Amino acid sequence: MRRLFLLTCLAASSALCATPVYAVEKPAQPKLVVVLVVDGLPQEQVVRYRDQFGQGGFRRLLDQGAWFSDAHQAHGVTVTAVGHSAVLTGAYPYQHGIIANNWVDPVTLASVYCTEDTAYTYIGEETKASDGTSPANLRVSTLGDELRYASGDRSKVITVSGKDRGAILLAGKAGTAYMYMGKTGNFASSTYYMKNHPEWVQQYQTGKPQDRFYGKEWRPLLPDAAYANDANDNLLSDASEKDKRFPFTYTSKSGKPDAEYYGKLNTGPYLDEMTLDFARAAIEGEKLGQNGAGVPDVLGISLSSHDYVNHSFGPESRMSHDHLQRLDRQLAGFFSYLDKRVGLDNTMVVLTADHGFPNVPEFSQATRRDAQxxxxxxxxxxxxxxxxxxxxxxxxxxxxxxxxxxxxxxxxxxxxxxxxxxxxxxxxxxxxxxxxxxxxxxxxxxxxxxxxxxxxxxxxxxxxxxxxxxxxxxxxxxxxxGSGSHGTSHGSPYSYDTNVPLVFMGKPWFKPGAYGQYAEVMDIAPTLAHLLRVRPPSGSEGRVLTETLR
Structure with missing residues (x-):
């Protein structure tokens, strides 16, 4: 980085000042900020399977990024809505107001879904009263809101997720969220954001890309030896439950793509593949990263499938192990696309998770832990x-x-x-x-x-x-x-639920390395606000991770 040596004169004489003053040239603004949230990914899995990752996905992030091993969702109710709210607000639930995925209103005793808003509907899709259609329940601003304000709305904020809450709570009040529709397989927005979809979304939906996985199987990607240390399938399901074991086939009773098939896509690698494909379409359709100097865009991507897989089988399973390996390869392809389309040196990338995961109780019991x-x-x-x-x-x-x-x-x-x-x-x-x-x-x-x-x-x-x-x-x-008989769930204040990956990548801004300092997901928003030179979100309590900055 170049430094300009500024010599100033004393007011009373022409003598040079004894102490030189340096002006440091700030790095250029990014063209695009990409925030990736892997739903339900504990830090432990990233570390455990690191040696099996390819070169371009998680390994690229860990090698070229600033990675915190002791990063946490630092609040006590570790669920999807709360974790996603933390990412770009930098706030805790006592301020941002999203206390769970669902809660009971203490006054009316009515059930409340975190992103429900009956004033709006999905565009072109069936909308139930409890569906997520707006960020009305989010009480604070996001980084994207502040960036839009600072740029006079020239910066664009687009988010996409397999879950409505994953997209809406990243988008904030001023962004635009797109979410997966389980009955049709489309990605759609709501009338909170617009009356009709832009042309690029309509063209994307017309192509029916969600149907290309019909009849496909999900089999292990790696040789059998790679999964030797994973939990025995018999701990996760009865031997007669073949639908809970490899291979998984994505079909339906009707013999054609329908709501049953689109719902099955949640648990497996294909929903994340579609989410990243839609993100590519958004980059092209919205021309993200092409605003010119000093006007960055934000693209938020919440990848939902790992959560569904871990709920069903646990993070110790072959299914979860394999799913993470497949996601690694998908991220590699997406990063290669970003490099060609925008340039990774023009792009800030952040990857984290909304929460971690405990093992299924049966696995914990087999390892002599008290678990139920x-x-x-x-x-x-x-x-x-x-x-x-x-x-x-x-x-x-x-x-x-x-x-x-x-x-x-x-x-x-x-x-x-x-x-x-x-x-x-x-x-x-x-x-x-x-x-x-x-x-x-x-x-x-x-x-x-x-x-x-x-x-x-x-x-x-x-x-x-x-x-x-x-x-x-x-x-x-x-x-x-939980009242079920299989699988597992999260939500506790213990480290297996709070310790999540946190990686910043972008050569002009971040110093690569493994950082052992304590960090929180709440630190993302103030760190990005510092680098983008905008006001921190209204409820932000995180710190700027100065140790990572160039």
Whole structure:
């Protein structure tokens, strides 16, 4: 980097100043910022399978990028909507307001989906009341919002995902989100963003690219020896359940592409391939990266399939292992395209994940860990029975809203009970339930009287005064809230759910290397805002990762 030596004169004489002043030439602005979020990717998997990656995908990021090994989604409810909200807001749930994928409104007791907005509909697609159509529930700005404001709307912000929440919560208020439609296999936007799709989207849909996978099989990509350390399939499913084992065939009972087939594409490598293909179409159709000097665009890509695979089979499975290898090759192809179309030296690339994943309980049990599924509704039933015996009133606890329980404060008041007494009793009961490690009350959150430790800090960040429940529960490690009989799920404040990959790549801006410093996904937005010379998002609390900057 060139430095200009500026010599200034003293006001009272012509003598040179004793201390030289240096002006550092800032690197050029990128033409395009690409933010990749791999849904449900724990850091552990990237490290475990690193030697098997090809040259152009994850390996390229790890070798040419600034990679943090101790990076975390630093809040206590690690689910898709919360994690995606963190990426470009730099905010925690107590500020940005997205506390879960779904929650129960404490006032109306109505179920709320994180990105639902009945004022809008999908363009050309069936829209149900709980479908995600706008960012109305997101209470803070995103990096894209600030960039659009600073550029006078000349910068474009386009996002695409297999899930509505994955696209909408990256796009913010001023971007444009496209999401996969499970019934038709299209990528579509909503009327929040526009009345009709632009021509390039219409042409893309006309080609029906989603149908090209009909009849295809998903088989392991690598030789059998490569999967030797993966979990035995018998831990994941019964031997008779052939549909849960390789090979997976993407067909339907009708014999042609239909909603059944399009739904199957979620769990496997092809949804991510389609997502990256649509991202290419967006780059071409919107001419991303072609605004000219000083006006960068943002492309957010949320790759959803790994989450579906890990839910079904666990991160220790052959299926998850193979899926990550296939995603690696898909990313390699996408980076090659970016290099030819925009130039990687003109592109900032960030890769992270919205959350990690625990192993399936059966696998954890086989390795002598205490692990099970815990039905939150049964916890609610037991709590009500206990509170009824103690206070002489039924249903003081009204609703289960994972991972919390809502109390009926109106009933508590009517019966002349003290709110704190009922909260304390409910929290103490929860600690007697097998699988519960910690419980926290609304009064503790409101008064800031939680114990001073890391877990309490994560839960405090996850709790929103207007939207969260009254008794927040934390399972023991390797347990999770769920009522199913197979697979696994995330959502805890433990490292297997919080520790995710965080990589910045772009030679003009970032110094490659493996960084052992603690970092958070919340640091992405302020770091990019610093480099793009725009105002940080309104709720941003992350730090600028100056150690990575040139």
């Amino acid at each position: 599924r815990l039905d939150g509704k049964k916890v609610l039933e037991g709590m009500n029975k206990y509170l009824s015996e103690k206070f002489g009133q039924d249903k003081l606890a009204s609703t289960w809203s994972n991972p919390s329980i809502l109390l009926d404060y109106k009933l508590i008041e009517q019966k002349g009970l003290k709110r704190e007494d009922v909260e304390t009793a409910a929290a103490r009961f929860a600690l007697t339930v097998p699988g519960i490690a910690n419980s926290f009350t609304r009064t503790q959150f409101e008064n800031g009287t939680l114990p001073q430790n890391r877990l309490s800090t994560l839960m405090q960040r996850a709790w929103n005064r207007q939207r969260s429940g009254d008794i927040m529960l934390v399972t023991k490690p390797y347990w999770y809230f």
